[in-house]
Amino acid sequence: MPRSPPKAGPASVMSEERRIKLGKVVGVHGVRGELKIESHTDPRDRLFRYQPWILCHARSERMVEGVRGHDNGRNVLAVFPDVEDRDQAQALIGAEIWVPRSALPPPAPGEYYWVDLEGLPVRTVDGIELGTVSHMLETGANDVIVVHGERERLIPFLKESVVKSVDMDGGGIVVDWDPDF
Template sequence: MSGPEKFVLLGKVVGVHGIRGELKLESYTEPRTQIFRYQPWRLRSASGETTIAGSRGRAQGKGIVATLPGVDDRDAAAALIGSEIWVARSALPKSAPGEYYWTDLEGLEVVTLEGRALGAVSHLIATGANDVLVVKDAERERLIPFIVGQFVTQVDLEGGRVTVDWDPEF
């Protein structure tokens, strides 16, 4: 698939740490310090976007603390609170067979085993048991458990399609 570069949300700036410009981050990576492996970061906030390369950090308590180039005092750090941390999809490692990044599934066409179109993957929802595809078409929204082999029979990233064993009326 070609087109504009996709970006993936990996975390968020949630506070400041100390007086030297360190930031408290919430990381969506596992383990949480893995966020520093994927750079550069694109920080997005209501005031705009900034690209930052060379961020470093460490685990501290239940969160992580980061140092960003050019952010040298508490005021500069405080201005970044609420910023989301995005990275280019191409900066992430290739997924293992049978595993998928949510961003790669979003936008894919969803069809039944019989070839009936159900819509496209709008987004996914994490539940305790399994992830759920949110599939939308012009008329409705369907929630389909993302359980490969049971409800999801095939994911064709190149072809842009997910085949599901799902009753279109449900």
Template sequence: MTGNTTRHILLGRVVGAFGVRGQVKIESWTEPREAIFRYQPWTLRDAAGNARELSGARGRNSGKHLVADLPGVEDRDAVDALVGLEISVPRSALPPPRPDEYYWVDLEGLRVINADGRDFGIVSHLFSTGANDVLVAKGDKERLIPFVQPEFVTGVDFQAGVVGVDWDPEF
């Protein structure tokens, strides 16, 4: 791995209240989305960067969102104070990825080098288009490379700190 064990992975956010008894609606980006409850403790962080740790969240599917019970959150006012908070966990709380699968956070900061040895800079971040994920390499310019293996992403070497790509430098 890349030594990112102290980094936090964003898994979801609190999006609203559910009822009046202190339950919250959660948007989860885990797959399946209920898996967010397997990875705890959570770090709840607001837009200003203020964070607190929370353990013992339980929940269930409810249409578009998950509905969760959070320890110490027992009324609508307490829920309103949580709306908008991001939910993250330490990278070390997640299981190892399967072969040829990667956590995006593990790829961030790696060098991107094409088949001709041209250095495209480093992986800034990745994002999803729905059709596929896209790797953003920042170097002499920003390049958006579809994260499609093995057509465009030919390999990831964590030991060398390199993502190999088959990509035209002019794109």
């Protein structure tokens, strides 16, 4: 399952479309204005494919296009077209990187972006409603659906053995899961 940002935001002033958080500026690198980025994409440097970015920082938003960068193994480093020195770079620490949902390519058949699963109803194979998908977790072994209903449930996203079907057009997710667990 492609990992997309786990966090989706409401439409912004700049766009009526749902936005997806791809990362955050977390530091500077060197003296020429390179920025360290915390990326929520997999692989980490995939975030450079989805532009323009909407930078949200200090209660303001601005569009940024033409950001270049790479994963150097230790960090994801970025060069913004309008940032030329360390001082300008430091002013961007803490900025969140968002894109419109439409900037992401369609997932392959049978795969889903996490953000697209959020809000879907979840029910058992016997038709018992468990709640709705709040968000997803990455555990290393497998992804986990966090379902909020009369209580919170953590359900492994294991196709075929647990997740029997996913209907993005309103049908929701059907799971083989004990409702008492």
